[in-house]
Amino acid sequence: MSELFDLTGKTALVTGGGRGIGRAIATELAAAGAAVVPSARSTDEIEAVADEIDAAGGDALAVPADVTDPDAVTNAIDRTEDTFGSVDIVVNNAGFNPDSALGQPEDVSTDDLERVLAVNLSGAYEVTRAAADGLEDTGGSVINVASVGGLVGLPRQHPYVASKHGLVGLTKSLSLDWAPEVRVNAVAPGYVSTDLTEDLEGNERLRQSILERTPLERFAEPEEIAGPVVFLASDAASYVTGSVLAADGGWTAR
Known part of the structure; x- marks a missing residue:
């Protein structure tokens, strides 16, 4: 069974790979044997992740890129292929949910809506499209990091929820067009x-409301989202495509 999770010989590009969930995904993919390219706008963060992977005996290359910049995305794909020979796994983890995009819909500007959609949805589309030829050649895998906000509604987070619902839809439609060569799946984390999320966890009222809604009664650790990503990237999930794996502590079971 362990051989099914072995990613030796594979190369993974992880957007938003410098911290939090992205960092955990990058290091766990490396631990499973993959060469990993953490990518984000912040060079310092992704270089620290690459150094951590290298120090543990893995192979990594930090490539800065803004997923809203098509030229930067193309450069990230090209550098990955030039260094490691292929892009076998794409993890679209880049995303954000700024304070200015929170609130009643009439109070959130069109600019904020478009900024969130540009990173969370259009950015994933740009990265996946840029990697398409290589993925089809290698029989690769795409994993989109969505959210429980892509499966249910969340109050006062309308741009974010719209972007993550769109990402779930994109996952399903891509899985149809790219089968059988490429598998496309998503992970939908709960609160991590x-x-x-430091400010959120520091607000006792909000923290308690989240814990009461979560059957496992706690926030996830980033590594608990990385595990499902490794599964979906591996041969253990060889018959899984078009699926959304909820890693949400039971949030969507209610």
Whole structure:
């Protein structure tokens, strides 16, 4: 069974790979044997992740890229292929949910809506499209990091929820067009303990409301999202495509 999870000889590009969930995904893919390219706008963060992977005996290359810039995306794919020979796994993890995009719909600007959609949805589309030829050649795998907000509604997070619902739809439609050569799946995390949720966890009222809604009664650790990603990237999921794996502590079971 362990051989099914072995990613030796594969190369994975992880967007938003410098911290939090993306960092955990990058290091766990490397631990499973893949060469990993963490990518993000912040060079310092992705270089630290690459150094961590190298120090553990893996292979990594930090490639800065903004997923909203098609030229930067193409460069990231080209550098990955030039260095490692192929792109076998694409993990679309880049995303954000800025404070300015939170609130009642009449209070959120069109600019904020478009900024969130550009990163969370259009960015994933650009990266996946740029990697298409290589993925089809190698029989690769795409894993989109969605959210419980892509499966259910969340109050006061309309641009984010729209972007993640769109990402779930994109996952399903791509899986149809690219089968049988390429598998396309998504992971839908619940609330995860990262630096982006520190303020949320520090607000006792909000924290308790989330825990009461979560059957496992806690936030996830980033590594608990990385595990499902490794599964979907591996031969253990060789008959899985077009699926959304909810890693949400039971949030969507209610």
